[in-house]
Amino acid sequence: MRREQTEEYDVIVIGGGAAGLSAAVVLGRARRRVLLCDAGAQRNSCAEKMHGFLSRDGESPGELLKICKEQLAQYPSVGFEASVVQAVEKSSSGFRVELTSGTAPVADLLLLATGMADALPEIDGLREAWGRSAFVCPYCDGWEIQDRPIAVSGGGVRSAIDLAQELYGWTRKITVCGHTESLSTAQTTWLHASGVRVDAHPIRRIVHDNGHVRSVQLEGGDCIDCDAVFFSVPLKQGSDIAERLGCKMNGARIEADDCNRTSVPGCFAAGDNVTHVHQVIVAAASGVRAAIAINDELVCRDVRQLV
Numbered sequence: 001m002r003r004e005q006t007e008e009y010d011v012i013v014i015g016g017g018a019a020g021l022s023a024a025v026v027l028g029r030a031r032r033r034v035l036l037c038d039a040g041a042q043r044n045s046c047a048e049k050m051h052g053f054l055s056r057d058g059e060s061p062g063e064l065l066k067i068c069k070e071q072l073a074q075y076p077s078v079g080f081e082a083s084v085v086q087a088v089e090k091s092s093s094g095f096r097v098e099l100t101s102g103t104a105p106v107a108d109l110l111l112l113a114t115g116m117a118d119a120l121p122e123i124d125g126l127r128e129a130w131g132r133s134a135f136v137c138p139y140c141d142g143w144e145i146q147d148r149p150i151a152v153s154g155g156g157v158r159s160a161i162d163l164a165q166e167l168y169g170w171t172r173k174i175t176v177c178g179h180t181e182s183l184s185t186a187q188t189t190w191l192h193a194s195g196v197r198v199d200a201h202p203i204r205r206i207v208h209d210n211g212h213v214r215s216v217q218l219e220g221g222d223c224i225d226c227d228a229v230f231f232s233v234p235l236k237q238g239s240d241i242a243e244r245l246g247c248k249m250n251g252a253r254i255e256a257d258d259c260n261r262t263s264v265p266g267c268f269a270a271g272d273n274v275t276h277v278h279q280v281i282v283a284a285a286s287g288v289r290a291a292i293a294i295n296d297e298l299v300c301r302d303v304r305q306l307v
């Protein structure tokens with residue numbers, strides 16, 4: 001993409017996933033000077049296919065990004081830096097961003113589209129299977145495993161039993177692994193009625209064939225044949241920039257209003273980092289909403305300059 005000579009922008013967007021890219025398209029079409037900085041580690045880049053995106057169901061995540069970047073290149077006021085933002089300073093006039101490429105551009109407004117990161121447990125074989133047959137979201141990957149045997153492991157944003165109850169709509173052949181917390185009466189009744197098995201031993205190793213799960217070996221020595229593993233893992237921000245800037249947090253998420261404004265004036269946030277609904281299409285819509293709010297703020301600035 002063509003980069004303007006000036007290092008001054010209306011907006012710097014940090015993060016080039018669905019949220020950042022769609023915000024940059026809207027702002028580029030509004031003829032704003034935008035710099036999009038991206039480290040290139042989109043959360044689903046490990047996945048072979050992306051599901052549930054209207055008109056792009058089953059597309060590879062890389063193909064979506066490629067098309068987005070090609071389309072973004074049509075807008076000459078948008079620059080792209082494949083670089084990590086390592087620091088952001090706020091001043092009375094805006095934001096100064098330090099990139100690992102060595103440049104330090106400034107902008108009036110900032111959009112954090114930095115995503116969330118999955119804190120994966122250290123399990124032999126998990127990294128190879130992640131996104132191929134080890135998953136996090138039933139809405140993204142449940143259809144592909146319908147009626148097939150799966151293992152479920154907890155320890156993250158929700159319990160393994162909650163995740164198993166959700167997955168029961170897709171398959172009944174479920175073994176919950178590593179669940180040691182005491183069960184409520186309702187959970188015990190549900191487990192009995194559903195036939196879902198619980199093993200207190202956590203997963204020690206994922207046996208896979210080129211990332212495709214064949215079985216899981218448990219700490220106790222048992223081996224469970226299955227075609228996929230679903231994890232509930234802890235989530236953290238994809239970048240600590242929001243916290244370093246002093247943005248108010250809501251648990252692991254950045255607190256943002258209906259227009260994606262954070263508590264720091266001039267700083268907006270969009271995508272996975274502001275919501276618990278983690279889907280590419282939702283992140284893209286969040287980026288659009290933030291971009292419109294950002295442009296509204298720039299319009300107010302432009303009007304003030306003329307009166």
Ligand SMILES: Cc1cc2nc3c(=O)[nH]c(=O)nc-3n(C[C@H](O)[C@H](O)[C@H](O)COP(=O)(O)OP(=O)(O)OC[C@H]3O[C@@H](n4cnc5c(N)ncnc54)[C@H](O)[C@@H]3O)c2cc1C
Nearest residue numbers: 015017018019039041043044051085115271272278279280
């Ligand atoms: C295994 C898996 C499979 C999934 N499958 C699906 C699916 O099938 N369908 C679906 O709809 N959703 C799926 N998701 C969810 C989807 O990945 C997210 O909802 C989506 O990626 C969020 O988009 P985003 O733009 O908010 O963040 P991301 O796509 O994560 O993009 C954030 C970007 O910001 C960059 N960044 C972060 N910090 C910095 C920094 N300091 N400087 C520069 N750049 C930075 C990152 O490198 C990254 O490129 C899946 C998630 C996982 C984990």
